[in-house]
Amino acid sequence: MRPIHDESCSVAACAEIIGAKWTALLVHDLSEGPRRFSELEHSCAGISPRTLSERLRALEDERIVERHSYAESPPRVEYELTAKGDALLPIIEEMRRFGHSWLVEEPAAVS
Template identity: 40%
Template sequence: MEHALTPRCARYEKASELMGKRWTGLILRLLLAGPHRFGALSEAIGTISERVLSERLKELEAEGVVTRNVDPGPPVRVEYQLTEKGQALWKVVDELSKWAERWVDVKPAAARKRKSA
């Protein structure tokens, strides 16, 4: 398979940096299922700190991929959802998911815990 890609493209580089940050892909995958509140995202990911989750959401919001919707309540509720730009990433996330299913091996949780101890 031959691709006519230039060795370096500024837009690709910027997109790769955004998507390549830890947790970004998982956040996008969760938001593709629909809007989520911060706590639900944090709980679904499990091992992400609230500080890092907040940073990633702010970065995605700054890029126009995610919107932050505040319902003044009471109680105040904040919900995150993908914009049209974010929804356009579904194929990227889907293809990465398919690639991972075929090519990525994951060790059982018990084996990972023994190694880190």
């Protein structure tokens, strides 16, 4: 029997791209405009610099994020979403809505 979700499944392909820890959060953060590495590191409290570099590189490889280097002193690098990255934003927004509706814990009862 052939698996339902093989490597040609578009849902599986999308999940592979944005399913890695931190990736959806990075896309969401970049939806507000270009960000520097340090800004992304700060907004994703707990992400290591190595993991952030890996995720940004993977998003660049998928052409979801563009990296812009500026010849300034000190050097400045910014990351921003491409048109492909912008196309992911409705999916990220629906994830946010789902989380608010179904995953937010009820506050503990005060006695």
